[in-house]
Amino acid sequence: MDEKRVLLKHFLAALAYRTQKALRDAPPEFADFRADRQVRTPHELIRHMDSVLGYSRTFFLGGSYRPPVFQEFTAAVKHFHEVVTDIARILDEGVEFHDITPEILLQGPFSDAMTHAGQLALLRRLSGSPVPPENFIYAEITSENLSPNQPPPRSPDKDWPEKP
DSSP, rough: OOOOHHHHHHHHHHHHHHHHHHHTTTOOGGGGOSSSTSSSHHHHHHHHHHHHHHHHHHHOSSSSSOOOOSSSHHHHHHHHHHHHHHHHHHHHHOOOSSOOOOOIIIIIIIIIHHHHHHHHHHHHTTTTTOOOOBOOOGGGTTOOOSSOOOOOSBOOSSOOTTTT
16 A cells, blocks of 8 residues: 555544544533534534545545434444545555545545544533543554544543643
8 A cells, every 4th residue: 555545544543533532431412412503513523524534435436425314323423433444445455546636635525524523522622521631642543443442542631720
């Protein structure tokens, strides 16, 4: 696999890790938390992230993509990780890029999904259940693990002045 595909796959692993960090130990009602009328809920954000990444697959496989609607938040999260895993498989298999470059894939749908992972973390804070900080340099992120089962932080911040 060429270096750009390796980097894209690692980015997907970082996305999986950061998404799960934002969701880990969230209270059940977090899925439907709405910060304001025009702000997506975490459940809606996960579906949107699924949509953005599903769209990125069309640049390899053609066609179109509409994410399924899941009533259960856990099912939506599981499906999101299945899409992440499938894109990694496509990268591994060397499927040709169509009408896109690795750089545009990164700056477009992949970065869009990562932005939404950050929004999930922000919504956790707004909902009264903030995500503990950590030094991501030491995070155990591997491109082999794209699942919802991500490891705990290896270097959590010991000083957390704004801790609830």
